[in-house]
Amino acid sequence: MTRTVIAQGTFDVLHPGHVHYLEQAASMGDELYxxxxxxxxxxxxxxxxxxxRQRRDVVAALEAVDEAILGHEEDIFVPIExxxxxxxxxxxxxxxxxxxxEDELERRGIDCEIRRAEGREPRYEEELLSTRLIVDRILEQRGNRSP
Structure with a gap:
């Protein structure tokens, strides 16, 4: 029997922290959505x-991901159902x-386990594992440039 796993997120400006999260999620089952x-x-x-769509396409290109989909606009639980x-x-x-x-899953009759991925520390001094930190660095280093 196939063990299906879901991970979710914004995945704006994909970085090594995202890759770590998705690889860890994939290791918890057979198929990662x-x-x-x-x-x-x-x-x-x-x-x-x-x-x-761009964020979805980049996530879908990762080896650990079997399928990437866009979330539902009104009800985030629809794709989970x-x-x-x-x-x-x-x-x-x-x-x-x-x-x-867990309460909402139970209310909808979805029987699944909720787990948390582990974080990871930067592997070298300049490695950024946060979209916010990447954006901050871009603004710091390039924010004052004229177009």
């Missing part, structure tokens, strides 16, 4: 820079309330 958030669902941090996973893997620093997710 990644739900890429639409801009309309990102309300806990800055709006993504890249378009949702459609995929019916065995495991949902949350990123180590994602803001989600695991108990609230």
């Amino acid at each position: 990644v739900i890429v958030a639409r801009k309309s669902n990102v309300d806990h941090k800055e709006t993504p820079i890249c378009a949702a 459609e995929i019916d996973p065995d495991v949902i893997v949350l990123g180590h620093d994602q803001h989600h309330d695991e108990a609230a997710i």
Whole structure:
């Protein structure tokens, strides 16, 4: 029997931290589906820079990912219902309330495990594992340039 795993996130400006998260999620099952958030669902941090389809396409290109899909615009649980996973893997620093997710999954009759991926430390001094840090570095180094 195939063990299906879901990972999800914004994945704006893909970086090694994202790759680590998705590789770890893939190791928890046989098939990894990644739900890429639409801009309309990102309300806990800055709006993504890249378009949702672009972010999905870049995530889909990763070896660990079997399929990347766009999230539902109104109800983030719709793709989870459609995929019916065995495991949902949350990123180590994602803001989600695991108990609230478990309650909603139970309410919808979705029986799956919720797990957290482990974070990883930078492997060298200049390695950036955060979209926010990458954007900050771009603005710091190139923000004052004329177009």
